[in-house]
Amino acid sequence: MKKKIIIILIIALIVSGGVIGYDLLKISVNEANKIALENDQYLEIDNLNLQAAAIDYDNALRNAKISSKYSYSGEMTSYYTPFMQETNLNLTKMSNEKNMKLIEKQVLSLSYDYYINKGNYESSLKSYQKAVDDYNSAKKDSETTALEIMQYEYSMKALKINSDIQEATFSQTKNELFKLLNDEQVADVTAIVIKNPYDIDFNQVWTTATDYNSDLYSKKRNKEAQEILFSIVKKYYKEDTSNYISALANKEKAKLDYDSQIESLKVKIINDIENLKTKYDYVELEMLNNSIKKNDYDIAKSQYDNGFISLDSLDSKKSALDASDTQLIQKKRTYILALKDFEIYTGFTY
C-alpha cells in the first residue's frame, strides 16, 4: 500500500513539475516592451541608417553654404537638395519610431500566442491521455477484438502526433519570446483592459495622424519640394521648354498625390475604426459565452461533488470552459493587434 502511495506521489510530482515547466514568468507589458527594445539588435541598423541620413543632410547643408546662389545648379544645391535630405532624415526618424512600435506589437503578438498555444497544447494532451486510457481499457476488456484494439491504437498514435505538434508550436513560441525578452518571461497580456472602440473620436485621431503618418508626411514634403523646384526652374527656363513644363507637371501631380493621400488616409481611419468595433463585438460575445461556460462548469462541479453526475460529465464541462478561455484570448489578440496597427500608422494611443 505504502509503495503504491509513493508511486502515485512521484507521478503527481512529475506531472505537476511538467506543467510548471511550461509556465513563464509574467511581467507587465510595459516592462516587456522596455526589455524588447533594449534587446533588439535590428534597432542598431535603424540607428546606423539614421547616422547615414544625418551625414547626407549635413553634407547637403555644407554644399549649400559654399555654392553659388545665382545659377540653376547653385540654387538646386542651396535649396532643393537640403530640403530633400531633411525629408529623408525625418522619414528615417519616423521609420525608426515605427519599427519600435512594431517590436511592441511583436511582444503583444507572441505573448498572446503563448497563452493560446499553451491552451491548445494542454487540451491536445488531455485528448491524448483519454485515448491512452481508452486503449488500455480496450486491451483489458476481453470482448474487444484485436482489430478494435488496433483502431484504438491508431487513434492514440494520431492524437500523440497532434499533441507533439502542439508542444512543438508552443515550444517555438517560447523560444521566440526568449529571443525577444532575453529570458524565460512573457508579457501579461491577460491584464490588458479591453477598451470600447465605440468611444474613439475620428477628429482626435485625424489630428494625431496628420502629424504622425509617414506616407502623408512624405507626400506633403514632396509637394513642397516640387514647389521649390518649380520656383527655381521658372527663373532659368522659359515657359515653352520641356524643363519648365515637366517641373510644372510634377508640381501639380505632387499636389494631387498629397490631396489624394489625405482622402485615402481619412477613409482608412474611418474603416479601421469600424473594423475595430466588429472585433470588439466578437470579444464581448466570447466573454458572454465564457461566462455561460463558467456557470455550466460551476453547476456541474456542485452536481459532481454531490454525486449527481459522473467525472466524465464534469470533464466535458471543464473542456468546454477551457476551449472558451482559449477562444477568448484569441479574440482579444485579434482586437488588440488591430488596435496596435491603428496606433502604428495614426500615432493615436487608445
Add this chain to the structure above:
Amino acid sequence: MIKKTLSILLILVLLLLPVTVSASDYEASYNEYINNSEQLKSLYTTYQDLESSYADSVKELLNYSTGSSLSYYQAYAYINKVTGKIQLDRSLEASKENILRTKMDMTISFRSRYYNLYTLEKSMNDTYSNYLSQLETYNSNVALYKQGYINKSIVDLSDYNKKSAYVSYMSNKRNYENAIREFNLLIGKDYDNTDYKLNIDEKIKAVSPLDVYLESFLENSPTLKSYSNTIEIGEIKIDCLEAYNLDVTSYDAKLDYAKTNISIEITALRKKEYIETSKSDIENLYTQIEFAKRTIDNEAFAIEINKRLMEENRDFYLKGYIEKEEYNSYIEKYENSVKAYKEKIYSYNSMILNLEKTACMYMKGEL
C-alpha cells in the same frame, strides 16, 4: 419509359465526358514545362553572355592603369579595379545561381499545380459517382412510386438530390477542365489537350540529418554570399582610403569613408539577422517533416487496419452475414486509405523539396 430512356442517354453522355487518359506523364509534362520556359531561356542567355565576355572584362580591368602617386582619383581608380574584379566574379556566379534557383522554384511550383490537378480530378470523379448513385436512387423511387409503394414527395426529393448532384459534378468538372487548360498553357501544350493520366504515386524521399541542411545553407546561400561580398568590397575600400590617408585630405573621401563604414556595419547586422532567421526556418521545416513522417507511418497502420477489416468482412459477406453494399463500403474505405497514404507521401516529398530549397541545396545542381 421516355424518362428512363433519357436517363440512360444521359448516363451514356456523362460516361463519355470525363477526359480520356493515357500513360502517366508527370515526367513528360515536367520536362515540357522546363524546356519551354521563356524565363529559363532568357536566364541561360544572360549567363552565356556574361560568361563569354568575362575574360575580356577581366583583361580590361587588369589593364586599367592606377598610377603610382597618392592622388584622390588614383586611389579611387585602384578601388574600382580591385572591387570591379570581385563584382564581375559575383555577377557571373549570381547569374548561375539565378538559373538553378529558378529551376528549383519551377519544380516546386509544378508539383503543386500537378497535385492541384490530381485533387480536382478526384473531386470530379467523386461527385460523378455521387451523381450516379443519386440517379439510381431516383430511378428506383420512380419505379416504386409507379407501383404505389411511395408518395410523390419522396420522388421529388430524390429528383432534387439527383439534380443537385449533377450541378455539383458539372461544377467540379469545369474546375478540373479550367485547371487543365491553365496547366497546358504553363507547359506549352495546346490548351484543349486533355490527354493526361494523373498519378501521384511516388517513393518516399530520404531525409538527411538536420546539420546537412544547415551546413548547405551556410555554404551555398546566394544571399549570404552577396552580403559577404558587399562587406568584402567595403573593407577593401576602407583599407585603401586609410592607406592613402584620404579621410583627412579630402572631404568627399572622408564622407565616403564614414558612409562605407556604416554600410559595412549595416550589412554585417543584416547578414547576422538573415542567418538566424534562415536557420530557424530550416529547423522549423525539419520539425514539420518529422511530424509528417510519423503521420505517414500511422497512415500505413490505418491501411493495415482497413485491409484487415475488408478481409474480415469479405468472409462475412461470403458467408451471407452482410450485404454486398456493406462489404463494398469496407473496400472503399481501404482504397481511400491507400489513396490518402499516397497523397501524404507526395506532400511529404514536396516538403523535403521546400527544405532543400531553403537550405540552397539546388546550388549543387548542374546548369
